[in-house]
Amino acid sequence: MTVKTKIAQVTERIRERSRPTRGAYLDRIARAAEAGPARAHLSCGNLAHAYAAMGQDKPALTAARAPNLGIITAYNDMLSAHQPYEHYPELIRRAARATGATAQVAGGVPSMCDGVTQGRPGMELSLFSRDVIALAAGIGLSHNVFDAALFLGVCDKIVPGLVMAAATFGHLPALFIPAGPMTSGLPNDEKARVRQDFASGKVGREALMAAEMASYHGPGTCTFYGTANTNQMLMEFMGLHLPGASFVTPGTPLREALTVAGVERAAAITALGNDYRPAGRVLDERAFVNGIVGLMATGGSTNLVLHLPAMARAAGILLELDDFADLSAAVPLMARIYPNGLADVNHFHAAGGLAYMIRELLAAGCLHEEVMTVAGDGLARYGDEPRLEGGRLVWGAGAKATLNDRILRPASDPFAPSGGLAQLSGNLGRGVMKVSAVAPERQIIEAPARIFAGQDEVKAAFARGEFTGDTVVVVRFQGPRANGMPELHSLTPTLSVLQDRGLRVALVTDGRMSGASGKVPAAIHVSPEAACGGPLAYLRDGDLVRVDAMNGTLEALVPGLLARAPAAPDPAQGAQGSGRELFAAFRDRVGPAETGAAVVV
16 A cells, blocks of 8 residues: 655655664664573573562473563552553463463553642653653563563553653563553533533532542543543554554453453564564554554544654654644544544444544555554554454454444545644744644634743632633743643633633643643643743733644744743742652753653653
8 A cells, every 4th residue: 555645755754864863773672682582691590580489380481482471560540541450460371371471570660640630739740750651661671581571551651651661672572452441421521511610610519529420430541532542542553552452441351352362462473483573663663653643633632742752762763743743734634532522432433443544544545554563564454353253352344434424534534634733833932732622713813921830820810800801821831841741631621611701712831731632722832941941931911922723823923022031930840749859850851842851762
């Protein structure tokens, strides 16, 4: 299958830009692979420590002829998406034995819930947790007794951090095993309505609590199309899941069968067999382009504009914002999933889901088909979907037509001709906006600015009734060096109320918004950030600001902006409480948003 000219051009541009770093990376993982299984070089004492507690698996481990799979798990039972992982290690060990392999938990990684920390000090550690996850996974794999890695992780920073680790240990095959979304609860639009009613004082906390509990009600990922479910889409588009694994709900026979099949496949693709598929080869420039295409076609989370460059850098590949913008312009928006529509991911999956979308995008020339995946060569196999027949897992052709065109449309008749994200640039810096949920008439906002140094200040001004006209709300000193670049999602109900009152409002920030951000235009990830002398530091209340997603501009319409004295951040901001003291070195070292706001790559 031939890809569209624009897709091919962007891919080649990435390949050329990355040639030196990618070449050095491939040389490094090739040397690691040439050394053979690392445990063959360990002493008997080293191995005795590694195998001491392995019981019935000791004979197979000491013989060193069977693949040994290392499990990196993000399990905790506070995070609904990761609670199902509690019993996965034992299931994986049983499946490994049945296929003539062994498996060990190599290590655990932290997994924080952004839903719990939204609007709280802990959110300032959220983005940094990605790099901590990469470090923790690297420590687990550093024991060098594994022939492949199984990664158990789903949510916002967890999957990107695990991919960074998988790329760093790129000589090992890596297979990601999801846990699936929770069953549908209170519709997401109803949840949003109650949140806005609470923000405007129409309902009390008891009604809000009831709505939230009915929305987040069981094991699995939240059902809106935020960062967690965007991650799961990426793992299929990039070939790190088995086909169709992303959106099968927890606790079902099909979910367990897919986990067992993942173990069997991981054992089959180690260097000990004849189908070696190292993660570093799967994660090439075509895989990352396919991931970005999936992001645009589904209207996925803006957080991945941060995560994908960091993930790619771990594999020696250099992504830039222009790559995202050009691919967005070349890819149709095919899905409407909340907050871009009313459907949740279960409805999307039932309408044809990722299998239908991948088939359509391949036929339209928007995806690279000739890629290496954990399932085999070629992305076309991801147009198949799994099912149980007589208790046996099989794959068959996915839906050939959408089963609900209000949720999922063919590439030839999309919801929009271009993707769900727009790049903005101008004298205020560069940022991005998720446009898939923003009405066209709200994609250009020109209004006086109100300047704030944090989201609590915005909420306090709202409570005092200070927003009476069209406003561009600027929340600065929220970038990675200032305070770890927290999500400002708790502003969504407040700004939505203002918009529903008839005001034209927009948000401009060097911070982040949640993957669930919706109908209010928000220019986010603005770089350079204010704390590093970026233009947002020079804005003042009343300055006329134009946020224009149609033309991709972000401008302060004032003369002599940079001739002013810049505002300075509060030196105590983000420095203390909720563990923030531990991350001073991260804030000092972190890179800019444009390159992934990373510390370790």
